[in-house]
Amino acid sequence: MDSFDLSLLAPEITGAHAQFPGALEACADLGALNRLKGAYTGREGSFSAQLMERLKAAPKDQKRELGVVINALKSEWESALKARQAQLEAARKAGGSASSAWDATLPPPIPPAGALHPLNRLMARLVEVFRPLGYHVEEGPEVETEEHNFDGLNIPEDHSARGTADTFYLAGHAHLLLRTHTSPVQVRVLKRLAPELEKKGGIRFLAPGRVYRKDEIDPTHSPMFHQVEGMLVGKGIGMHHLKGTLAYAMKALFGEGADVRFRPSYFPFVEPGCEMDVRCPLCSGAGCRVCKGSGWVEILGAGLIHPNVLRFAGIDPAIWSGFAFGMGVERTAMMVSQTPDLRLFFENDQRFLKLMGGLD
């Protein structure tokens, strides 16, 4: 490095030049490098500035020789500083060492906060609505037997829902399928609790969960969707208990003004069966796009438990009776949030989830 004659310079300059490579190497971050740059090549008070003073004050006959030495020294420092700067910047970009990347004055990165999915939130809300009425939560497997999904629910052998066109059967397992509704949870719970029914005085539970049907994906259909099933078994249970319970639940869900109406319908596992409409929560019954001008929207299917369902589980229908209801979660969520396309709930687009209030 001493390819030029340093004897013309003051001892503190030659000392500084000797220390330069070590000082440069010791710079662990851009801040330290800038301080070193200031000390060696800064405009004022730096070694370079001192050299310029020295050159200015030098006798005429020495200026040329001294100028060559000073320029060589300055450009050596400058190019070495520039190279080190590029090195440190590259290290910082690559995530570098803590010492080169850490800046306590930068605002911290804030990761997006997680939250319940809108469908899970609606199911959790339903559970909270029914909890004060003594309902607990029951779960069942998504891979079910024909016995639980159909036989135990009084669904006839020739019912179209049993066909492979509507139901996913497991390859190589003739009697296993993906449950087509949450109702098999009824069969499991009734069978399990039948022996202690008298001791408990009855059964009441909610069964939220995933169900599967061979539907093409479109704005209102998905081969996988969610239901919330509810069931109550007791003595002397009639339609008035069902109506009172559901009317209470809809008020809790949609507000005190929520009104319901029942229409007769048919499901194999209830007798009598009905569908329940709720007064359109968006237009309060005046008529809108969501309720197609009728002022009412269908929200669930229900009925009194068919005696065959109780018998199948080993419960005597002469002593016990009850009601059951099942609600489509996506359908309700779409209605309440005016979401036109079911698929939005499954695409995990954070903009949609934020709009639904699930994310901050």
Ligand SMILES: [Zn+2]
């Ligand atoms: Zn409406």
